[in-house]
Amino acid sequence: MAEHRPCTARGETPLQRADRNFVELLQELRVTQTGVQILFAFLLSLAFTSRFTSLDTVQRVTYVITLLLAVLAAALFTAPAALHRSLFQQGAKPRIVQVSSRLATTGLIVLVFAFSGSVLLVVDVTTSRAGGIAAAAATFLVCVGLWGLLPRLVRRAGVRQETHGGTGRQEATGEEPAPQGTVRIPAPLRGTIRQPSAVREGAAHREASARRR
Numbered sequence: 001m002a003e004h005r006p007c008t009a010r011g012e013t014p015l016q017r018a019d020r021n022f023v024e025l026l027q028e029l030r031v032t033q034t035g036v037q038i039l040f041a042f043l044l045s046l047a048f049t050s051r052f053t054s055l056d057t058v059q060r061v062t063y064v065i066t067l068l069l070a071v072l073a074a075a076l077f078t079a080p081a082a083l084h085r086s087l088f089q090q091g092a093k094p095r096i097v098q099v100s101s102r103l104a105t106t107g108l109i110v111l112v113f114a115f116s117g118s119v120l121l122v123v124d125v126t127t128s129r130a131g132g133i134a135a136a137a138a139t140f141l142v143c144v145g146l147w148g149l150l151p152r153l154v155r156r157a158g159v160r161q162e163t164h165g166g167t168g169r170q171e172a173t174g175e176e177p178a179p180q181g182t183v184r185i186p187a188p189l190r191g192t193i194r195q196p197s198a199v200r201e202g203a204a205h206r207e208a209s210a211r212r213r
Helices: 014-046 050-054 057-086 093-126 129-173 197-212
Strands: none
Touching (some): 014 057, 057 093, 093 129
């Protein structure tokens, strides 16, 4: 029965939270799958163009590796749907969400290399190999920055804001940290709740000492 009690700030049970997390994950996968589908369609059609026969060995290897990376990314992004379908109505929703999140994260990592490889191939064919390497490196750094570094910065900023917000609230109310061993009572309840006698005696002793000073 404890499994069905509310356990989050939203008042959700673990199963309700798993359902919401899975729906949010599917929404994220719809966005990423669009990019993977466009990239995969482009790579498939490229092999049937007249200019494909003029590619050198390095360009052909880049093409094959990029195509396989796109296939792997598509498989990782569609795996959560297959996993959910295989374990449907078996009470494994929290586990499905956990595994699906890892699959999606792995798919994003693979997709970074697929994007970089496709940019390398296109720029190498159209301009030069040095330009292709530079463009691929820039694409890799942009994806890592937006998909990996930015979320961490946002998370740190949120933690820092919560920490400073708690300190600011104490300073705004003029409250001082409670001495060790005492129990802090909220201001609205101080008139209705009496502190233990030992606490009152300790506070009175400190006030008398302060007056003598």
